[in-house]
Amino acid sequence: MSSTSPGESRGREGAPFRVGLLGRGTVGGAFYDLLGERAEAIAAATGRRPEISGVLRRDEGDFDEILAGSDLIVEVMGGIDPTDDYVLRALEAGRHVVTANKQLLSQHGERLYAAAAAADVQLGFEAAVAGVVPAIRVIRESLAAAHIERVHGIVNGTTNFILTAMARTGAGYDEALAEAQRLGFAEADPTEDVTGKDAAAKMAILARLAFGAAVSLDDVPYEGIEHVTADDIAYARELGLSLKLIGSAERIDGGIAVRVYPAFLYGGHPLASVSGSFNAVTVESPAITEITLSGPGAGGSQTASAVLGDVVSAITPPAGQLPPAIDLPVVPDVASAFYLHVEVADQPGVLAQVAEILGLQGVSIKSVVQRGIGDDARLVMVMHPVLESRFRAAVDMIERLDYVRARPRAIHVIDEVFE
């Protein structure tokens, strides 16, 4: 680690570019090593050699001292408190900041974006969304001139790993989760990932960029994969579908809808072939049709690489700050196709009655598989697109039928051409 000398010729061509590092866990350690490896090449390309000016660990280092001796702060310690305070103070002190902290940005982003703009410094967060996949940069820069209609993607590697394992081996959710934990693809406490909260935070950030509207985590309803069964996946395969945890942000009726939910995809969908811990993001705009970006979703060295890319951009700045947020209404009820799985007593007239209830709510059936198992039968149906509220109302009515054995399972279905 080189010496820190506050006040040193900041911004001057040839002077070292001093990077203060907050946090030295998996990502922080990988970043520290990668910076060392790439420092010469970066100096050759940008005219300034990046160097670590100080490291703040839980029990070591002083934030104010590191701040004073740095041109840029890399925040990879995670959490909201005291991270929020550190990042805000760094921006207000005129330092560039690069962070991988999606929860921070999805909850306190507007204040941080405003602070970066006021101080005319870069706030980089490519590493906060979709690992090494450069979704942030592509939306901010390549598509700066495009009217984006929709962003959807697989933005959580843990859940995609689990769903891929379930589809491949026929394993149940618990078994696949245990395998993911054993291989390091899921944390000991996987709650944020499997409930969809992690993906929701990322979609809030992507929606802010794509549509310019302030979207916080609170605006993003999310549903996880904890209740997916091996059975659902087996039946779906018969219907030619594969299951993914989808994050979706789209313009609807003059507003926007940002959501996270498990969904079945038909084979031809560009996200259907994204497997294991990979992430992918598809951006749709009339002028460009669509762009899909995919790559490893997580991993220390991948995230460190995304952080370092933002550091390089701060040395030689790309496009300016994020413009102030505009107002767009958030649409609560959106049309979608659905898969419905109902366990019923195997007696005459059941299918007819279920179909009648669906019909009353305006839900139209696309395909059905019915199969008897002892005294029971299973109805597995795929519906045509319908407003989610209408479909949920129908499911509530079906659940109350006498011969329905358990709460019906409903999962979104995404058509080959995403709706």
Added chain:
Amino acid sequence: MSSTSPGESRGREGAPFRVGLLGRGTVGGAFYDLLGERAEAIAAATGRRPEISGVLRRDEGDFDEILAGSDLIVEVMGGIDPTDDYVLRALEAGRHVVTANKQLLSQHGERLYAAAAAADVQLGFEAAVAGVVPAIRVIRESLAAAHIERVHGIVNGTTNFILTAMARTGAGYDEALAEAQRLGFAEADPTEDVTGKDAAAKMAILARLAFGAAVSLDDVPYEGIEHVTADDIAYARELGLSLKLIGSAERIDGGIAVRVYPAFLYGGHPLASVSGSFNAVTVESPAITEITLSGPGAGGSQTASAVLGDVVSAITPPAGQLPPAIDLPVVPDVASAFYLHVEVADQPGVLAQVAEILGLQGVSIKSVVQRGIGDDARLVMVMHPVLESRFRAAVDMIERLDYVRARPRAIHVIDEVFE
């Protein structure tokens, strides 16, 4: 079209950003329209409203007048002469330039990059490679900090459309080409596309960016798809392979190899599922593993959108100029796996003799299909990776055997893990 007033407050916040347009064919027309549609949104985001300050057509407009009244020149007229002169003069006059001209860049790029750096202006060329897929920006910016080992991709939409049609319908090359022409995916004279020259120019540009070495079209050996038969594709399918025209740029033995060739891909390869006129580029680096970018490869509005993205970047500049080229040797002979199709008289000992020749050259066989057709037989083999020169030498020897009926057909094979 608004008035052109040379000398107008160039660079001043709030002043219109004046764009001179060279060429108004399919892309030029789409760009003209798109700029009009998006001008307000760009003004809101950047503080400057882009407007067309003049249009040069073959028989209309004066270049010097347009140059004097523009902050940026968009070149979408194509060709080398007089385009080369126009672009160079624009850069030397201190104007930003955005071009979609891959032949120009792959043949005279170094002079243009140097002129842009000397004048401290932007030279944007996202639209020159892979249509709307932001490969240039991702390599220049996101991966500025990465050591890129390999870039490979499908960078020509016409040939991918033809190969996809052949695989889907069993059609021969001529029939599939005719369909592509009828649907507007191939030009009346498809030579540049089907011979691989178009893809070679794009790979030269990508290699320049990825490795920093000066790579011109002359450094890129290319092979097209004109000699691919429906038969090859049918046999390959039996072996679980699909055929793509692959552009590849990689570091080998301290140098680089940049090539274009048709290749069979195993099903799990990330490029195997890219179909129709779509393009895709995969970038590999140890720290990031790999990123794949895909989207429509061509089309007026897609290319226009890529051009407009570069115009916006010139208004609010991203990372600096390309650094001067470094020297890296170009490696002529590279190891690859191959598919070999030999028509022979159906008599004993043929396979043994062919196998012996291959063995003498160090070529090892991975799988074989042999099938009799009347008095003839066909040997279809996939080889393990071997230096291309050794394999070609073996093929020459096999061709000279008495009972070989026609020139054997050899095609590259790319394994699930590329090589």
